Structure formats: C-alpha cells, structure tokens
Amino acid sequence: MGFHEVRFPANLSFGSIGGPERLTDVVTLANGFEERNTPWQHSRRRYDAGIAMRGLDDIETLIAFFEARRGQIHGFRWKDWADYKSGAALIEPSYDDQVIAIGDDVTPTFQLTKTYRSGVHDYARPVTKPVRGSVRIGLGGDEQQEAVHYTVDYTTGIVTFLHPPNAGDAVTAGFEFDVPVRFDTDRIMVSVASFQAGDAPNVPVVEIRV
Template identity: 65%
Template sequence: MGFHEVRFPTSLSFGSAGGPVRRTEVVTLANGYEERNSPWAHSRRRYDAGMGVRSLDDVSTLIAFFEARQGQLNGFRWKDWADYKSCLPSEDVSAGDQEIGVGDGATLRFSLCKVYASGSESYLRPISKPVDQTVRVAVDGAEQPGAAFAVDSVAGAIVFLLPPAEGAVVTAGFEFDVPVRFETDQIVTSVSSFQAGDVPDVPVLEVRV
C-alpha cells in the first residue's frame, strides 16, 4: 500500500466525528459466564471526514484530496483534534511528556509512543507519524538541543547523534497525526441536498504502517 506524507486539510477534519475502535470476541458459556479475547494489540481509529464539510468550496477541496489519493489506494495523515498531543489537549507539549526508553550507552534510535492510563491499567500506543517541528526531547530531565537528534517523521522515532548514557531516561513531547486511508472508492455529493443541510459520507480508517 502506498502512503502519501500529506495531511488531510485540517479545516475539514476539525468538524469530523470518530475515535478508537477495538475488536473483542465474546463467547457466552452455558453457565452464563463469558470468555473474552481480542485479536488486536492496538485499537484502530475510524472517522467521518464528511462531517467537516460546510460549503461547496469544502466539497471541492475534499474531492481534490480524494482524487489525488486515488480513493482507497494511498494513505495519508489525519489530525485527530481530540487526541493529537503527547499531553492533554489543553496543555503545551513539553520534553518530559512521555518516556520512550532508557539509554544503554549504545542505542541511538528510540521509537515514539504515548501511554493512556486509567487507574492501575494502561495502554501503550505506538506513534508513527509525529509532526516534525513539534518534537521535543529530554535525557534525564535535561532538554536536548535540536542538533543532538533527528526526527524520523515517517516511522515515528528519535535518532540521537550520540547515544544516551546507560540508565538515562529518554522522554519526548510531540504532536502527531494518525495514518489513515479512505474507506470508500466513491464520494457522493449533491448540490441541492448539500444546500439543504446534508453532508457527504466519507469514512476514513486508520492503517498500520
């Protein structure tokens, strides 16, 4: 599958609806108890891009983007306005937001991730599409200058020029996009129905990259 490192217009994604989807297999036993299992290690997000379309100019922008991706053929970046930072939406990104590894004196590359915690349970989500200019990095609490590392914004990783010392905690803060594709090869629009308040149904689905 192809992937275009371009972001869906944020003016359209701002009004979209969607979020994470899990897959859980539930088997009810004869005694009424359940056995539950999930074949997915990670959730998969789904959105409706049509919800952000407010004018005929928006429709034109949407169709141009759709055609350039050739429908479902090529993936693209999506800004999830409800979850696009390593911190809370109301906070500013800081270099200490997320722990991404511990130095061993040799490793240069550290993959980005975000932890979702509730009570004693947590989920670690890999982040594959950081927004390059927003990434901040710290080693043992000391923020690193931009010259000390590079950002792999295609695969979601930090690459140090020199390896962090053994036992040094590496943290990072960042904004990020979700890798997605259109979940349809057709966009149906009508000028008359749009003026009456209808919007096109444009499903978008997260992809593994």
C-alpha cells in the same frame, strides 16, 4: 499502495466524528462466564469527515484530495482534533510529556509513543506520524537539541540519538502528531443544496498500519 505525506485539510477534519475501536472475541461459556480475547495489540481509529463539510469550496477540496489519493489506494495524514498532542489538549507539548524508553548504553533509536493511563493500567500507542518541528526530546531530565543530540524521522516517528543514552536515563518526548489513514470508500457521494452550499454526508476514513 503507498502513503502520501500530506495531511487531510485540517479545517475539514475539524467537526468530524470518530475515535478508537478494538476487536474483541467474546465467548460465553456454559456456566455463564465469559472468555474475552483480542487479536489486536493496538486500537484502530475510524472517522467520518462528512459531517464537517459546509460549502461548495469544502466539497471541491474534498473531491480533489480524494482523487489525488486514488480513493483507497494511498494513505495520508489526519489530524484528530480530540487527540493530537503528547500531553494535555490545551497545553503546548513539553519535552517531558511522555517517557518513551530507558537508556541502556547500547540502543540509539526509539519509537515515539503516547501512553494512556487509567488507574493502575495503561496502553502505549506507537506514534508514527509526528508533526514536523513539534518534537521535543529530553534525556535524564534535560532537554536535548534536534540535529545536535538527536534526529527525528517524521515519516516513522523514530528518534535516533547521536550517542546511545546512558543506562537508566529516561528518554522523554513531547510532540504533536497525525494519524495515518486512508479513505474507507471508493466513492464520494455529494449533494448540492444551493449555489453556495453542499454536503457529503458520508466520508469514512480508517487508520492504517505503516
């Protein structure tokens, strides 16, 4: 089992359906009240690319990609067109989109994260597959230069500073990112409707932890 640092063709993931899911245990007590708990700290995303298949060329590309991943064996990158930027969907990422940490004079490495807010509550999602060349980092309100002030591991989303940030300085980031996924099936069922068109009605993909 491994992970291939290759993205599922973005033109085929465009138009797919999917999004985050969580696992919640709900117990109804005798008095009618509920107790709710979850074993998951982070949500998990599921997608179905089948709806986006449009022609025989798409089907051929899908089958080749599926075979190269050995079905469910190897993970790969997936572009979630509904959520692939650190900031607003229609704006290019900026170095101050997300506060990912506060400096302490000691720690030089930080995980990229994206925080989702609603009212006074929020959820910080680890970003482990940033898109190469898209990451911008700020420190104390000033943009830093990659390879001069910091490096990025694009396979893990870890940012490493040459020198640990000063205590109290906000470490900020902007980026595009992919979702680490695998196929959630060991077979692809296709239908050829004509010499020019075909479809794969069910191509399930599920997020994995890496």
